[in-house]
Each structure stands twice: as C-alpha cells, then as structure tokens.
Amino acid sequence: MSQLLDLWTVLAVGAGVFFFFAGTVGLLRFPDTLTRLHALTKADNLGLGLVVLGLLPRVGSPLAGLKLICVWLLVLLASATASQLIARVARRAGPPA
Amino acid sequence: MNALPAMLPETTTAGGFLLVLTLILPFVGVLAALTLGGRHARRVAMLAIPLGLVLSLAIVVEAVQTERTLVYLLGGWAPPLGIVLRADGLSAVMLLTTAVILLAVALFAHADFDTPPGTREARRPFMFWTLLLAMWGSLNAVFLAGDLFTLYVALELLGFAGVPLVCLDERAETLQAALRYLLFALLGSVLYMLGAVLLYGAYGTLDIALLAGLVRPEPAAFAAAALMTVGLLAKTALFPLHLWLPPAHAGAPAAASAVLSALAVKGSFFLVIRLWLDVMPGIITPAAGQLLAAFGAAAILVGNVVALRQKRLKMLIAYSTVAQIGYLFLMFPLAAGLSAMQLPNDPAVTGGLLQAVSHATAKAAMFMGAGLIYATLGHDRIADLAGVGRQLPMTLLAFALGGSALVGLPPAGGFLAKWLLLSAALTTGQWWWVVVMVVGGLLTSAYVFIVVMRALVTVDAGNTPKMVVPRHREAVVLALASLSFLLGLAALLPVDIVQIGRPQPFAAGLP
Amino acid sequence: MNLALLFDGMLVVLILAVAVWTVTVRDSFAAGIGYAVYGLLLALAWVRLAAVDAALTEAAIGGGLTSVLMIRATVRLRAGEAAARAATPGPLPRLLAALLGGSVAAGLALVVLALPDPAPTLAPQVAEHIATTGLGNAVTAVLLSFRAIDTLLEAVVLIYALIAVWTLTPDRFWGGRPGPKYETDPNGMLAYLARLLPPIGIVVAVYVLWVGADLPGGKFQAGTLLAAMWLLAIMAGLTEAPPISRRWLRGVLVAGTVVFLAIGFAGVPLAGAFLAYPEGFAKPLIVAIEAASMLSIAFTLALLVLGPPERRDQA
Amino acid sequence: MNVPTLFGLCGAVLVGLGLYGLVVSPQPLRKILAFNLVGSGVFLLFGVVARRGAALGMGGDPVPQALVITGIVVAFSATALAVALVLRLHDMTGAATLAPADADEPPVA
Incomplete structure (x- = not known):
C-alpha cells in the first residue's frame, strides 16, 4: 500500500514538475503577452494542482491536507x-507593432 | 563553549527605574501628540520636556552621589539573553544636555509653530512638535541602550525623526537634502548592523559590557569595527562623508536646524565613543586612531575654509558644524596615546565629550540666532547684515558668545575642551594635532569676527525690520549661548561626571 | 545530504542571478518585478536556514509589500526614466564601485569562513528560560519577553516612519486621504477578488497570530496579511483610504504600543520589572499584546504603502 | 562546504552587489532597491549565524532569528519613507535623479 502511495506521489509530482517546465518554456519562448499568459496559467495551475495531489497522501493530518488544498485554490x-x-x-x- | 567572561551578573541599581522613565517619556509624548493631534502636540511637548529635564537631572545627581553606572534589567532578564539600560557619566551628561537644549528650542519655537486660529490641525506645527519629541526619544534610546541591536533600532529612530525635520518646509531643495540625508543614514545603519551581526557570530552576545570582555583581535572583530565605524561616520557627517549635512541643516527651519546640528549628529558620535572606548578598546590600533583623527583634521580645515566662503549665514553655521565635528574625533588618538603610556585617558575623553556638549549648546544658540536674524531682515545674506547689532543686540551678543565658545576662548566650554585635548596631545607627543587645533581656531575666529563686524555696522537709512522679534525669544538664545560660554567652569566642579562608570585606565588600552 | 546541498547551491545561484539582474536591468519597472521574485526566493533560503518565522516575514514584507511599493513608484516615475538613465556613471566610477563592492564581499566571505566552530549561541539559555513564558515558539519568546524592548521600539519605528511620510503631505491636503482614488469596474475581476479574498485573509491572519505563540507566525506576519487585504479592497475601489486626521485612525495606530506599554509598566509592581510578566500570566498577556499590535501594524503598514495624503477629504 | 556557509557566502555577495548598485544607480529608486539588497544580505548573514547556533532541538539560535524579523520590518519602514520622498520630489520638480545637486560631488558611499 505504502509503495503504491509512493508511486502515486512520484508520478503526480513528476507530472506537475513537467507542467511547470512547459509553462516556463512557454513564458520564455512565446511571442506575445496573451500567448505567454496562456502558457503560464494553464500549465502552472495544472502543475501546482498535480504537485498538491501528489503530496496529499503524505501529510500527517487532515488539517494539513486541507491547508494544501487551500493553497492551491488561493493560487x-x-x-x-x-x-x-x-x-x-x-x-x-x-x-x- | 560559550565562553562568557567570569563576571558577576549585573543587577538593577538604585535609581535604575529613572532610566526606564527617561527612555519611555518621549515615546509616550509622541503617541499622545499623534492621538490628540492639532494644537495639543505643542502642549504635550511643553509638558514632557521640562519633566524630562527633571528626570535627567535626577539621573545625574544619582550617578554623582553613587559614583557608579545606573543599570536597569529590562523584564528582569540579565544579558546576554536580556537587555539592560545603562547610564554612566557619559550618558548622564548627554541626557542632560539634550533635555536642556530641547527646552531652549521649545521655548524659542513656541510662537513660530503655533496652529493658526480656526484650524484644527496644521501640518507644520503639528509635525514639528511631534518630531521634536520623536528626536528626543531616539536620542535617549541611543544614550541608554546597552545592546548593539537596540542601538541599531535607536539609530534608525534617529534618522526617521531627523529626515522629516529637514524637509518641514516644502521646497524642492529641502526634499532633495532630506533624501540624501536619508540615503546616508540608511547606508550608515545597515553597515552598523552588519558589524553587529559579525560580532554576534563571533561572540554570541550583543551586550556592550559583555562584548568588551570577549572581543579579541581577529578578523571578525576587525571587520565589525571597520564596518560599524564607517557606518557611524556617515551618519555623523565626518569628512569626507559630510556632503549631506550643510544643505540638510541649513534648509530646515531655524529651530529644526538647531536640533539637527546640535543633537542629531551627536547620537552617532556617541556610539563611536562607545564602540572605540568601551566595546573594543583592545583591538583598536593606534594607527586607526590616527586615521580617524586625520579625517577629523581634514574636516576642521575644509569645513572652516568653506564656511569662510559662504554668503549665507545659515550655510556658514552649517559648514562650521562640519568643522566642529572634526574636533570631536581628535580625542581618539589622544585617548589611545595616553592609554599606551599607562596614563589615565580622562583628559582626552572628558575633553572630547565636553567639546560635544559645548558645540551642541553653542550651535543651537547660533542657529536660533540666525533664525531671528532671518525673521527680522527677511534674508540671511552675510554681506547685508548691517544694522542687526542695533535691532537684535541680544542675538548678536549670543552669536558672539557662541562663536567664542567654538573658537575656544576662556572660560567657554570649548576652551576647557581644547585645553584638555591640547594637553593630552602634548603629553603624548602628538604635536601635529596641536597645529590643527590652532589653525582651526584661527579660521573659526575669522568667520565669527566677520559676521559680528558686519552686523555691528550701523545704517542711517530707514531699515525697517520685516518683523519685530519678541525679546523673550532673544533671551532664550542668549541664555543658551551664555551657558555654552560658561561651560568651562565645569572644571571647578568637584567630580568629573564624565568619568563615572568608566573602566579603569589600565584595564583598557594596549597589552 | 549532497542532494540537499545541490538544491541549496541552485537556490543560491538563482538568488544571485536575480539580484544581479535587479541591479543591472535598465528598466526600473523590471527591477521592481525582479525584487519581488528575489524576495520570494529569499524566503525559500530562510526556510532552508530553519528560520520559518523569518521566511514568512520576508515573503510578506520583502517580497510583498516592498515590491508593491517599488512597482507603484516606478509606474509614477516612468516619465523621468529616460533622463535618469542618461545620468548613468561612466566606466571608471563603475569600476571603482565594483572594486568597493567586490572587496567588501570578499572580506565578508573571509569572515564567514573564519567564524568560530562550534558557534556561540544563546539557544541553551532560551531553552532554559522559555518555560517561564509558557510559549512554544522560541522566536516569539525572544521578541516579546527576553528582548521585549526591541519589539516595543520597533513598533515605535513604524509610527515614526508613518509620521515622517505624513510630513511630506502638501499643506493643502493635510488631513486628507492618502493615495489616489482608485476607480475600477465594480463588476470586474479585481473587485470580485477583493470581495472574496478578505474574509479568507482575515481568518488566515487570526490563525497566524494565534499559532504564533507556539509555531512560526505572529503579529508581523498576521498584520502584513491584514494590511494586504485592506490594500486590495482599496485598490479595487471597494473602499477608500481614511483621512489621516480621523481620531479613530490615530487611536488604532497607537493602540498596540499603548497596550504594550501598559502591560510593561504593570510588570513593575506585579512582576518586579518593566516589561516583565507576572508568573503564570505571561502567555495570555503576550497574546493580548500581539493581538493589539497586529491591528496597529496592519494599519501602519498599509498607510506606509499608500504614502502621504494626495487629495482632500470629500465627505 | 556546508549549507550555512553556502548561504553565508551568498549573503556576502549580496552585500557587495547592493553596495555596487547603491553607488552606480543614478535613480534614487534604484538606490533604494540596492539598499534593500544590502539589507537582505546582512539579514541573511544573521540567519546563517542563527543556523550555526542550532542546539537542543532548535533549528537555529532564536535570538538572531527574532532580530531578523525586527530588521526586516525596520528596513521596510525605511523603504517606505524613502519612496515617499522620491515621489514627492518628483511631483515637485519632475526630476527622477539626485543629479542636479550631485553634479560637482561624488555619489553616495
């Protein structure tokens, strides 16, 4: 069971990091403000969400999990x-121009 | 592991609570002035400052009677964990000087900074009185705090009170002077803070008395000494870090200039004394003392020469401050020299502090006198001072007395101060400082003479004053100048207050 | 351990790179943005140094409020930007400045490397005495018990700074409202956020204050949060900055310090010293001081960001 | 090389970098920013001192950690005052530098 959770964490956080990376590349490479925003918001929100999801099984208490989700929602x-x-x-x- | 020296933990002494009251009273004043607002600010100041004078007198009396440093453990916690307030002779003298000068400034400024009738609150008077209290509180904190970080906070307070005093009048040049003053002050305090950080890193305490027993000649201590000294010099406006001072002090209203020039720069100077003589006497090399005094000497020469070339009276007085700050720093090589010869360094230390007090009183009087001249003539061009002698006789006398105190004529405080410094210089064979002091004195007397002579010229033409200055304002200025002029009589006092609580001469100094 | 060092090494490189960019970038607006990023990275460094209290403060004040201040100012100074850039000093002064900065940095680096081992520390003393305060957070114990005078003076610093900022008010606007009047679309996204976020922010602030007794947190972090919520509501046009002549405002500004002083002086007869707490009552008294200070700090910080009054008080 | 030393060196470089910025920036706003860099470098050094003093289950010496918090707030107050001064000066003169009066004098530091 714990190995399964570990695997979940690795996969989710890894995917989150990938989206962050993609978002950053988009920010640097896209030509104008609107497309850059597109890269940022889409990728970052998804990235952070995946990181949070990945970390959820590892928190000590339900309160701490709630805090993590709040962080995500606020961001x-x-x-x-x-x-x-x-x-x-x-x-x-x-x-x- | 934490090798604190084997000394008895300090305890609160009799009269220690006076220190708390002296520290807190001005802050309570600031809070009250801010909350009550409007014309109450002046009432608060006029109430608090005499009370503070009584408190500081009580501290002096207590220190003289017990002949020891007054101590108060805040919260009951002893250093290194807690923070103490301490008042030795140096602190007591500075507290008293500050209270006396503030009282004089308050009496002088009473009419100038009045809330106009029909207004509930006006910016200029409200801020002046609040800032006067604020300046006082920060100075008291500088004189009383026994902890390097508390002193950092106190230094910042001093800057935050001083900068707005500079730009009380809304003019572009005063704002510019204030901005420059602020940048120097911030640079100074951040360097000071950096030094304190290094000292904590090396010795695990910020308490001045504990550090004195711990500091050893090693990189951290040298770096800390250098950084803190440079930071404090920037705030004290010692040459070549003096450029912010003249425009800042000359652009402020006269009463504010008096406070800034007489007191604000003394706060950081006081910390230089603390640092060099109390925190790290063991690691300050004679060469460092010579270097510091060399900057002082340059300040004396440059400041005086530039003062001579000024066309406006307030600028002249401001440049004279640059020069007089230079004198303050001559005490360091002399004190070190005396200690090296196994002699007590009292003459140098007392001389240096007396110079600070003497300059404070004289300069406050001169700036306020210049303010009265400006009010009467509507300008302060030195070339057009003719007739002032007739219109403002007391002010001119005050200016002359203050000037003689700066020059160092007997029995002025400046005379006694220079006498002590000169004799220390001769004892230690450092004749070059004698030359500097003599040349500086000649230059000073030249510009005082020029101003007084110009003002004594009478004019027959109808020179109508812009405004008639009430006699009592002149009297305040004259009283302060006379005080400065008679300060030399302190030599007749039975005790040397400055020396109370100072470490024994041979314990300090070089190995 | 090595992985951690690698992470820290990358963090340091990133911090330094952003710092260099902040100093050298031509556009001041970009420098302001750079400073915000720098503040957040620095907060990470504080976490790595096991100083979570400092990290929260740095993120809130260094990364947050200071950047808001800077970015707002650069926008207003845009017009003079080109002229100012022309005044950039030539290569020789730049070289001298680089020498100065470089030698200071090198000297400091040497001192850092030569710091004594084992390091002197007051942690054992704090551990020995913290029980008397009833607090679990050692930083709060230092701030409000062992070195309470520093914290008291710091509250005074904030008031001094606000007085100094207000001194810059043009005479005709004295007593008026600070900052411009913000006009935004009342149905826009910002207004929506400014309605939604403050209740959450207030809850979080109270939480941060409350746990500050035992966990990282306290009045500065909480006060900054409240200030941010208030500023958000002002900038979204939902509410206006109050005129600085208002009595209640002055009262709120000094309340924290007054409570601190009152409890401090009560310690003289009750606990034997100024700023001492009677046995068994330390924690509730400290929480009381923190709660009152939080409000004063929040208002002071927000007003410091808004600057001196810029318009008359139209009722 | 350990973690505190690494951040200590970072703090040292930040102080030097900030001093450089303080001297070379013509705009007061950039000088203020540079001053903040110096300040944060100093605080970081203090944090390193704190971390080195970790003992008895505490991650660091709480005394310097507490002082850093005070320091950050004080530095913010200073920044707010300086920015207000710059803006007021700008409103009054339209100038964005200290240059006019600086012309014949060396820069800060």
Missing part, C-alpha cells in the same frame, strides 16, 4: 485575477 484565484488584469491591459495596448 488559482490569484493567478486567474492577475492574468485577467494583465490581459486587459495587453488588449487595451493593442498588439505589439
């Missing part, structure tokens, strides 16, 4: 808002 909320604000500014400024 989702904050990054959604921030990207929306950035996107609005980018749209108002128009596409780069």
Whole structure:
C-alpha cells in the first residue's frame, strides 16, 4: 500500500514538475503577452494542482491536507485575477507593432 | 563553549527605574501628540520636556552621589539573553544636555509653530512638535541602550525623526537634502548592523559590557569595527562623508536646524565613543586612531575654509558644524596615546565629550540666532547684515558668545575642551594635532569676527525690520549661548561626571 | 545530504542571478518585478536556514509589500526614466564601485569562513528560560519577553516612519486621504477578488497570530496579511483610504504600543520589572499584546504603502 | 562546504552587489532597491549565524532569528519613507535623479 502511495506521489509530482517546465518554456519562448499568459496559467495551475495531489497522501493530518488544498485554490484565484488584469491591459495596448 | 567572561551578573541599581522613565517619556509624548493631534502636540511637548529635564537631572545627581553606572534589567532578564539600560557619566551628561537644549528650542519655537486660529490641525506645527519629541526619544534610546541591536533600532529612530525635520518646509531643495540625508543614514545603519551581526557570530552576545570582555583581535572583530565605524561616520557627517549635512541643516527651519546640528549628529558620535572606548578598546590600533583623527583634521580645515566662503549665514553655521565635528574625533588618538603610556585617558575623553556638549549648546544658540536674524531682515545674506547689532543686540551678543565658545576662548566650554585635548596631545607627543587645533581656531575666529563686524555696522537709512522679534525669544538664545560660554567652569566642579562608570585606565588600552 | 546541498547551491545561484539582474536591468519597472521574485526566493533560503518565522516575514514584507511599493513608484516615475538613465556613471566610477563592492564581499566571505566552530549561541539559555513564558515558539519568546524592548521600539519605528511620510503631505491636503482614488469596474475581476479574498485573509491572519505563540507566525506576519487585504479592497475601489486626521485612525495606530506599554509598566509592581510578566500570566498577556499590535501594524503598514495624503477629504 | 556557509557566502555577495548598485544607480529608486539588497544580505548573514547556533532541538539560535524579523520590518519602514520622498520630489520638480545637486560631488558611499 505504502509503495503504491509512493508511486502515486512520484508520478503526480513528476507530472506537475513537467507542467511547470512547459509553462516556463512557454513564458520564455512565446511571442506575445496573451500567448505567454496562456502558457503560464494553464500549465502552472495544472502543475501546482498535480504537485498538491501528489503530496496529499503524505501529510500527517487532515488539517494539513486541507491547508494544501487551500493553497492551491488561493493560487488559482490569484493567478486567474492577475492574468485577467494583465490581459486587459495587453488588449487595451493593442498588439505589439 | 560559550565562553562568557567570569563576571558577576549585573543587577538593577538604585535609581535604575529613572532610566526606564527617561527612555519611555518621549515615546509616550509622541503617541499622545499623534492621538490628540492639532494644537495639543505643542502642549504635550511643553509638558514632557521640562519633566524630562527633571528626570535627567535626577539621573545625574544619582550617578554623582553613587559614583557608579545606573543599570536597569529590562523584564528582569540579565544579558546576554536580556537587555539592560545603562547610564554612566557619559550618558548622564548627554541626557542632560539634550533635555536642556530641547527646552531652549521649545521655548524659542513656541510662537513660530503655533496652529493658526480656526484650524484644527496644521501640518507644520503639528509635525514639528511631534518630531521634536520623536528626536528626543531616539536620542535617549541611543544614550541608554546597552545592546548593539537596540542601538541599531535607536539609530534608525534617529534618522526617521531627523529626515522629516529637514524637509518641514516644502521646497524642492529641502526634499532633495532630506533624501540624501536619508540615503546616508540608511547606508550608515545597515553597515552598523552588519558589524553587529559579525560580532554576534563571533561572540554570541550583543551586550556592550559583555562584548568588551570577549572581543579579541581577529578578523571578525576587525571587520565589525571597520564596518560599524564607517557606518557611524556617515551618519555623523565626518569628512569626507559630510556632503549631506550643510544643505540638510541649513534648509530646515531655524529651530529644526538647531536640533539637527546640535543633537542629531551627536547620537552617532556617541556610539563611536562607545564602540572605540568601551566595546573594543583592545583591538583598536593606534594607527586607526590616527586615521580617524586625520579625517577629523581634514574636516576642521575644509569645513572652516568653506564656511569662510559662504554668503549665507545659515550655510556658514552649517559648514562650521562640519568643522566642529572634526574636533570631536581628535580625542581618539589622544585617548589611545595616553592609554599606551599607562596614563589615565580622562583628559582626552572628558575633553572630547565636553567639546560635544559645548558645540551642541553653542550651535543651537547660533542657529536660533540666525533664525531671528532671518525673521527680522527677511534674508540671511552675510554681506547685508548691517544694522542687526542695533535691532537684535541680544542675538548678536549670543552669536558672539557662541562663536567664542567654538573658537575656544576662556572660560567657554570649548576652551576647557581644547585645553584638555591640547594637553593630552602634548603629553603624548602628538604635536601635529596641536597645529590643527590652532589653525582651526584661527579660521573659526575669522568667520565669527566677520559676521559680528558686519552686523555691528550701523545704517542711517530707514531699515525697517520685516518683523519685530519678541525679546523673550532673544533671551532664550542668549541664555543658551551664555551657558555654552560658561561651560568651562565645569572644571571647578568637584567630580568629573564624565568619568563615572568608566573602566579603569589600565584595564583598557594596549597589552 | 549532497542532494540537499545541490538544491541549496541552485537556490543560491538563482538568488544571485536575480539580484544581479535587479541591479543591472535598465528598466526600473523590471527591477521592481525582479525584487519581488528575489524576495520570494529569499524566503525559500530562510526556510532552508530553519528560520520559518523569518521566511514568512520576508515573503510578506520583502517580497510583498516592498515590491508593491517599488512597482507603484516606478509606474509614477516612468516619465523621468529616460533622463535618469542618461545620468548613468561612466566606466571608471563603475569600476571603482565594483572594486568597493567586490572587496567588501570578499572580506565578508573571509569572515564567514573564519567564524568560530562550534558557534556561540544563546539557544541553551532560551531553552532554559522559555518555560517561564509558557510559549512554544522560541522566536516569539525572544521578541516579546527576553528582548521585549526591541519589539516595543520597533513598533515605535513604524509610527515614526508613518509620521515622517505624513510630513511630506502638501499643506493643502493635510488631513486628507492618502493615495489616489482608485476607480475600477465594480463588476470586474479585481473587485470580485477583493470581495472574496478578505474574509479568507482575515481568518488566515487570526490563525497566524494565534499559532504564533507556539509555531512560526505572529503579529508581523498576521498584520502584513491584514494590511494586504485592506490594500486590495482599496485598490479595487471597494473602499477608500481614511483621512489621516480621523481620531479613530490615530487611536488604532497607537493602540498596540499603548497596550504594550501598559502591560510593561504593570510588570513593575506585579512582576518586579518593566516589561516583565507576572508568573503564570505571561502567555495570555503576550497574546493580548500581539493581538493589539497586529491591528496597529496592519494599519501602519498599509498607510506606509499608500504614502502621504494626495487629495482632500470629500465627505 | 556546508549549507550555512553556502548561504553565508551568498549573503556576502549580496552585500557587495547592493553596495555596487547603491553607488552606480543614478535613480534614487534604484538606490533604494540596492539598499534593500544590502539589507537582505546582512539579514541573511544573521540567519546563517542563527543556523550555526542550532542546539537542543532548535533549528537555529532564536535570538538572531527574532532580530531578523525586527530588521526586516525596520528596513521596510525605511523603504517606505524613502519612496515617499522620491515621489514627492518628483511631483515637485519632475526630476527622477539626485543629479542636479550631485553634479560637482561624488555619489553616495
């Protein structure tokens, strides 16, 4: 059982890290603000979510697990808002000449 | 493992609670002024400052009677875990000086910083009185704290109180001066803090008395001494780190300039004394003392020469501060020299501190005098001072007395200070400092003379004053200047207050 | 162990790289962003140094509030940016500055390498006396019992800084409201966030304050959180910064220090010294001080970020 | 090389880097940022001192850890004041440097 949980952690965190990596590459390589945002929000939220899911079986108490999930939700909320604000500014400024 | 020296743990002494009251009173004043607001700020200040004067007098009396350092263990915790407040002779003298000067400044500024009728709260008066209390609180913390980190916080307080005093008047140049002052102050305190960090890393305590017994000549201690000294010099405006001072001090309102020039720079200077004489006397080499005094000598010469070339009275007085700060640093090689000769270093230490007190009183009087001249004439151009002697006789007399105190004519405090320093220089064979002091004195007398002569010229034409200054404001300035002029009589006192609680001469010094 | 060292090595390289970028990048706005990243990385370093309290403070204040302050300022200074860049010193001053910085860094590195082993520490003394405070968090015990005067003076520092900032108010705006009036879409995303987040933030802040007695946390971290929530509501246009002349505001600003002083002086007759706590009552008194200070700290920090009043108080 | 020493060296470099920035940046805002770098380097060194003093189950000497918290708050206050000054100066003169008065004088430090 514990080996199964270990395997789950390795897989989930590994996948999360992959999404982080992909998001970072996207941030650096994509041509304009909107596509970069796309890379960031999609990949980061998924990445963080997978990391949290992977760590969940390893926490000591249900409270600690709840805290982890709260962290994920708060980050989702904050990054959604921030990207929306950035996107609005980018749209108002128009596409780069 | 934690090799603290085998000394008896300190305990709270009789009168120790006075230190707590002296430390907290100004802060309570700041809080009260902020909460009550408006014209209450001035009332709070006028109430708290005399009370503080009484407290500091009580501390001096207690120290003289018991002939030992007053100590208070905060929270009942002894160092190294806890923090103590200590008041030795040096602290007691500085506390008293601060209270006296603040009282004079408060009386002088009473009319200037009045909330206009019909307003509940006006920025300038409200902030002036609050900041005056704030400055006082930070100085008291500097003089009383026995812990290097508490002193760091106190230094920051000093900067936060001083910077806004500089730009009380909304002008671009005062804001610029304030910004530069702040940057220097921040750089100074961060370097000081870095030194304290290294000392804790090496010795595991921040308490001054414990460190004194632990510090050994090794890299951490040398680095700490260098960093802390440079940081404090930037805050004290010792040449060549002095450039922020003249515009900052000259641009402030007269009462604020008086506080800044007389007291604010003395806070960091006081810490240099603490550091060099109390925390790490064993590792300060004679060459370091000579170097510090060389900067002091350069400050004396450059400051005085530049002062001579100023066209505005307030700038002249501000540059004179640069020079007078230089004198303060002559005490270090002399004290080290005396210690090296197995002689008590009292003359140098007392001389240095007396110079600080003498300059504080004289300079506060001179800045306030310049403020009255500005108010009367509507300008402070030195070339156009004619007629001031007739309009403001007491102020001019005060200026002359303060000037003679700076020059060092007997019986001024400056005379006694320079006498002690000169004799220490001759005893230790360091004649070059004698030359510096004599040349500096000549230059100082030149610009004091020029100002007084210009002001004594009478004009027949109808030179109507912009504003008639009430006599009592002149009287305050004259009283402070006279105090400075008569300070030399301190030599007649039965005890040398400064020496109370100082380590025995032979324990310190070189091996 | 080696894996840990590898991780730490990468972290150090990253921190230094971001720091270099922050100093050298041409655009000040970018430097502000860089500093935010730097603050967060530094918070990681604090975790690696087993100083979680410091990590929380660094993340909240260094990474959070300082960056907000900086980024807001760079936006306002945009206009003068090009002119300022032209004043960049030439190669020789830069070389001298590099020599200065380099030699200080080298000297410090030598001192770090020469620090005594075993290191002197006060941890045993703290462990010996912490029982008298009833606290589980040694850092809180140091801040509020052994070295309470530092914490008291620090509260005064915050008040001094706010007084200093307010001194910069233009005379015509004295008593007015700090910061610009934020107009945002009341149905927009930011307003939505500003309605949703503060209740959560307040709960978290109270939690951080409460556990601070025994676990990492305390009034600074909690106060910063509250300040952030308030700033969010202000910047989303949901509420306005209060006029600085308000009595209640002044009262809240000094409340923490007043409570601290009152309990400190009560210690003189009850516990034998200023800032001492009567036996058995240390923990509740400390929590009381922390709770009052949290509010004062929150308001002071937020007002420090907002700066001096910039407009009259229209009722 | 152990972990505290590594971060200690990092702190030393940060102090040096910050001092460099303090001297060469013409904009006061960048000087303030550099000052914050110096400050955080100093605090990091203090954290290293704390970590080295770990004993009796404590991950570090709590005294320096507590002082760092105080220090961070003090540094923030200083930054807030400095930024307010810069902005006020800018509003009044439109200047974004200390240059006019600096022209004939050496820079800070």
